[in-house]
Amino acid sequence: DLVTGDIEVGQIVEVVYDGTDFQMQSQTSLAPATVELQVFTSSGTWTKPAGALSVEVYAVGGGGGGGSGRKAASPANTAGGAGGGGSSLGFKRFNVSGLGSTETITIGAGGAGGAGVSGADANGNAGSAGTDSTFGTTALLVAKGGSGGAGGLAGTPAGGAGGVVGNG
Numbered sequence: 001d002l003v004t005g006d007i008e009v010g011q012i013v014e015v016v017y018d019g020t021d022f023q024m025q026s027q028t029s030l031a032p033a034t035v036e037l038q039v040f041t042s043s044g045t046w047t048k049p050a051g052a053l054s055v056e057v058y059a060v061g062g063g064g065g066g067g068s069g070r071k072a073a074s075p076a077n078t079a080g081g082a083g084g085g086g087s088s089l090g091f092k093r094f095n096v097s098g099l100g101s102t103e104t105i106t107i108g109a110g111g112a113g114g115a116g117v118s119g120a121d122a123n124g125n126a127g128s129a130g131t132d133s134t135f136g137t138t139a140l141l142v143a144k145g146g147s148g149g150a151g152g153l154a155g156t157p158a159g160g161a162g163g164v165v166g167n168g
Contacts, residue, residue: 046103046135052096059143061087062130065111070152073120077154081124084111085146090133092141100137108133108145124151 002024007013014025036049048055067081087108114125130145 040105040107043104043106046105048096048099048101048103055094055096055099057090057092057094057135057141059090059133059135059141060108061090061133061143061145062108062110063087064130064146064148065113065127067126067149067151068114068116068124070124070154071117071119071122072154077121079124079152079154081114081127081152082149084113084127084130084149087130087133087146088144090135090141090143092135094140099140102137103135103140104137106132106134108143111145111148114148114151123153126151 006024012026015022016025017023036052038046040046063086064084066084069081070077070079072078108131111128111130114127117124127148129147132145133143135141
């Protein structure tokens with residue numbers, strides 16, 4: 001026999017008619033699953049939510065800074081700096097049983113642009129690389145930063161390379 005709370009509003013249950021009564025085949029109701037979203041825009045500490053079974057983590061590394069352009073007395077010898085490389089996106093699903101009660105979050109910073117140049121016939125400066133974003137005290141998930149763009153030379157500069165995902 002059912003008691004109050006065995007079937008909740010909106011719950012779907014499986015029943016079989018035995019010729020006299022309907023017999024419920026599915027288990028009694030379970031508490032509905034909840035989803036908790038935590039967004040980190042700066043480094044900090046993640047705390048395991050009570051009752052959580054799994055955690056999905058997305059991380060984005062810092063993009064690389066662009067290179068500065070070449071300055072020259074002749075326009076034919078000038079060149080723009082290359083754009084910095086894009087960072088990588090990392091994703092991993094964890095069982096919370098394998099995580100600590102807290103885990104370290106590190107948010108990667110974007111790379112700086114190459115310093116401007118002055119004077120005639122000065123090559124541009126390279127931008128710096130973006131830094132990695134990580135999840136976990138032991139870096140369980142790593143999203144690599146992009147590389148810096150090359151400074152402008154008297155030729156065509158190459159763009160910075162994109163980051164690649166490393167899963168610690």
